[in-house]
Amino acid sequence: MLQAHVLRKWLQPRTLKISSIVKEQQEIRAKHSGFHRDVVSVAGRAMRSIPRDMEAIVPALVFPVFFFFVTIGALESLIEQAPGIDYKAFQLPVAIVFAVTGISRAVTLVTDIQTSYFDRLILSPVNRLALLMGLMVADFALVVALTLPVVVLGFIVGVEFESGPLGVMMFILIAGIWGLAYTGFPYAIALKTGSPAAVNSSFLLFMPFVFLTTIYLPQDQMTGWFGTIVAYNPVTYLLAALRSLITEGWEWDVLAKGLGAIAGVAVVSMGMAFMALRGRARRS
């Protein structure tokens, strides 16, 4: 019996000359790219997706600016009755921390899981760690980018850095490292639950950290149980490090404590994220 596809060939002679490319095709075969190239590839995709996802990024910038102006407007004259306090300088790190905390590509990761695109990724020979590291590279770039307009805003309202231009760079770097350290939490939630709602609520985890610290008042004015919690809160040391660059200059011990606090958070969050990744990529 005449096969339908043979008949179709008679009716519609093929115009594609494909046999000549067969040899070349066979020469191209899959291989492991290596960890660095995998990270670059995954990061490239994540970086491209940032400007295509502005609806998720603009609010991250609007909220801290709003918070900055409201807090200054409400408390500046009251707080500055005490001598030696520049409340705008005091609040600028808070705005920065609000801007960069919880910013991640975790929602994209959840979408990948829900659309099975994540299956396509783990079906490839890509290094599993690179799947997360690539996203984090993009996150770091984004949090640094989000820091810049807030710092410029600080300059506009008259904040000056005692630590000079290098201090400004250090300020942005510390903010970026903090933002990166915190991303482990939303990624862990994304990989564990595959739920966008759960990821969106991951910012709520940050609320106890940020409100049980020195966002309104200096640490030496906090006493009792509140003062104890503030003393154990890593965000306290992060804010102290950032503030020191503005108001004091280079105070290495304060900076070291700030970086140490970030490292502690990073160990916990990244540990959770990479364990969740291992669980998600496992074939069980």
Added chain:
Amino acid sequence: MNDWAIEAKRLARSFSDVEAVKGIDLSIPKGQIYGFLGPNGAGKTTLIRMLITLLLPTKGEARVAGFDLRSEPKQIRLRIGAALQEATLDPKQTGLEFLRLQGYLYGLSRRQADQRIDELGSLVDIGDAIKRFISTYSGGMKRRLDLAAALIHNPEILFLDEPTTGLDPISRNRVWEEVRRINQELGVTIFLTTQYLEEADSLADKVGIINHGLLAVEGTPAELKRSMGSDIIIADVGTDTESAIDAVKALDAVGQVESHGTELMIRVSNGAAHIGPVALALHQRGVEVKEIKMHTPTLDDVFLNVTGARFEEVAAAEDVENK
């Protein structure tokens, strides 16, 4: 062992108390197109997810492209491509970005990836739309892009989970052409599940039907159809059935004859060769034939026999579920 693209022995997978795949033996030689059919929930997707290293078997063993499924999944991943049931794409990338990234993840350079994208152009066939975001693509365009992504690294074995579901006939034909081409010209082994018996019949060298987690039957489409017996000629002869039965029974080629109302069911070894003589014999006997048609066994008959359901019913039920 090395002559087999896929070899599985008593491969099984359970989810808690549910045995999705109960122990399947497969031996698929290199270069074959293997069609895999089965009703919804029979274990097709579980089996394919095991074979492409997304799921570990709970029992049994398998080798894919010569490598052990349990201990050498990385080697397997380098040698297989897969287009899963749902087109697994990233809507926020353009088609070009998506294919390039796919190439990079398989170790291709930018030049190699672009070369492969050019070569796969006839399959993707979306022209300048390849520079548009995937979110703007039609279902057919997404399917073709998905298939191209599975082929970007020239895999030795291609797994296709219902590759043409949702495609219009023209797109479906184009995918079939491409599947044949990569099988015939590049020698790629293809393991495909499908909702369309016509697809399995047309493309597959060998067909397996899974039911309740077990491989119920396996063979070439011709073998399976032959297993259902001979051709049947169905003639509507009105009320004159006695005379009609006598007329056709006189023919040597005719086997069993039954009447059902005004219709005669006439079993013959070769329907195409004998429908003429049957019609002539009835005419010569003076029987007025209102309608005469021939039924040759189809894969649907095989499917019905194995699973107890017509393939179209199962496919329609799966469509409803998918919606």
